[in-house]
Amino acid sequence: MTVTVKAAHAAASAALLTLMLSAGAHAARTDVTIGMVLEPPNLDPTGGAAAAIDEIVYANVFEGLTRFGPDGAVEPALAASWEVSEDGRRYVFTLQENVDFHDGSEFDAEDVKFSIERALAEDSTNAQKPLLENIADVEVIDTFTVALNLAEPSGDLPFNLAWGDAVMLDAASVDTLATAPVGTGPFRFDRWVQGDRVELVKFDGYWGEPAQLDKAVFKFISEPTAAFAAMMAGDLDAFPNFPAPENLVQFESDARFAVVVGSTEGETILAMNGREGPLADVRVRRAIARAIDRQEIIDGAMYGYGTPIGTHFAPHNPAYVDLVEQSATDRDAAKALLKEAGHADGLVLSLKLPPPAYARRGGEIIAAQLREVGIDTDIENLEWAQWLEQVFKGHDFDLTIVSHTEPMDINIYARPDYYFGYDDADFQALMADFAVETDDATRTELLGEAQRRIADEQVNAYLFQLAKTGVAAAALKGLWENSPTQANDLTRVHWED
């Protein structure tokens, strides 16, 4: 009796196993769970600068007239094509037709007018309003044609419109964007369990190539050890910006995972308050730059992930000029420069550090490096809110370390009231020329000049380009390798059998 029961049991298990195996072989998984360090404060990309917002909604839920591709190139999105007038002051966009918002309403030129005018309004809380301020008016030509007239000629417009802050919205749903976003993307918002996760599901009425996933879950795990455990336990399928580079080696040696190291738009700099005091002297700034050993910081603070930079520009950009050698480590030269500037008997500077590991770990290493040339630092660890208040707004600092993650942001050096206080009429003129230039070759040339200028002036000490260190299940394909903008574009993501 026992024997027959056992046999039946075994047969049933075998049958079940075969069934499961064959099911597994034919139907690949269509859901994905992605880990993120920070939970977004809300889901409205037009009402805040938090990277976590775009990491969920960019390209997935919302689309703009243009968009960034995986390589950072500007591609058409809701605008099928566009034409620029000779003088660079007027852009005419031909819109995609048959595009529906997730709530069923149709996308047309009026939505473009509404979205852009909302971002530019007096009481707008759009964090990237300066990018769009050049738009003088939005002219609806017909249902699917719209013209943007600019105050100044600009070659940057398609690039600026690709930002998450310039996505297209439906007037009917703007009041609930923060908690229930409605866009035109291949995924629609399903639910948000605050503190835990956001769930997106495939939007069946998508106008373009449909997504290959049916469901995407973004889970928020800020503790690096917890992130590691969740990946190891299989509770997560991918962690595109893994918070603990020290653990990547373990993932690399495990066949279940693929580690992907790519580039980001994050220029990590030792910013110097050049308004007054010793740092107003270019010789002191140069001395600091030459006292620093970039590779030591990359190895020590980032476990080797990161590319040295010599100016405020992303090395993977075609217009990048490699100026690393110009401020290569030379502590004797640094001491000589300090002596020349009248600081032979030493200098004490404050070094204020925001929370990320690159700043906290990097800060300790930089402090040790500066000590070798006779500069002592008072290190102060700040939370982000304090950093924004004291350093960014109050300009109460000598040195700080921060990664500028916005793409193509060299024009911050043209803002004399920006936190590092670089006021240079020549540079400002250069940027003004660049903004109105539409010829690509001349634009590249101007960008090169700008990079050299801020490196010569040594406005800040340029450390390294932040790497994107991600880990994912080996069978999960289609995630972005690099991070031209802060996004987890899931449109091409799929499981391989």
Added chain:
Amino acid sequence: MIAYLARRALVLAATLVVASLVVFTTIEIVPGDPAAYMLGLNASPETVMALRRELGLERSGFARYLDWSTGMLRGDFGVSYTYRTPIAGMIADRVTVSLPLALFALTLAIAVALPAGLLAASRRGGALDTAVMGFTQIGIAVPNFWFAMLLVLLFAIELRWLPSGGFPGWQAGVGTALRALILPSIALALPQAAILARVLRSALLDTLGEDYIRTARAKGLSPRATLWRHALRNAMIPVLTIIGLQFSFLLAGAIIIENVFFLPGLGRLVFQSIASRDLVVVESVVMLLVFAVVMVTFLVDLAYAWVDPRLRR
């Protein structure tokens, strides 16, 4: 008994009013602007001002205090600056994680501590007593986040019996939700159980030395009956105090464990809100915790009166 209750209730109300003032003023003077935090490095100062106006941050502190404190009386905590949703709902969501977690952990702690404390006290100086004391020493000394990571390594990564963290929500089923709370509860319960067992043991040993115990023994009552009927009841006062404190601590202080297991509880809400300077949320959660602590103390006071009739006067 009525007078006793009324006195305690009055103290409770006064404590809450004073606490709301202290909480509001101390949190409001923390430097940092929620609007600047939300808008990042590229926004213009005008945009920051526009957002401050939208959030009502340009009004005087006094006006905001009045709105907030009178709103709370109606159960309306206001709207979060960063999440832009009503705070009452956010807190309610988090309580559905934190409260069960605290209760689960406390139940576990009591279930382990009561027998351990009783055994140790009844076999004073024996091998069992030494073993219990040794284990509780370790239980107190082990940092609970480290213990939590060991639990994850064993049960989530190696054995794959339980999830490594996260909370699926109660709508996913009671069983699934409770499974997610098992490891965090164990991690939280260990040090609490150790403390409770030691307190119970020493309280029992104290009462066992009392005259009435000797009288009871002299009348021929067995050691076991003396322990259960006379000693345990009298040893309950310090034990109840500790349980009350532990419950308040577990409700508010599980923040580290919530981070290790990425649970969406109250502790993590406060943590996130402080970082983003979402001050109304911090103030409201802190007030709620103050309320919970005061209420638990009140209930513990009532329990004292129940176990010790002398306190009813």
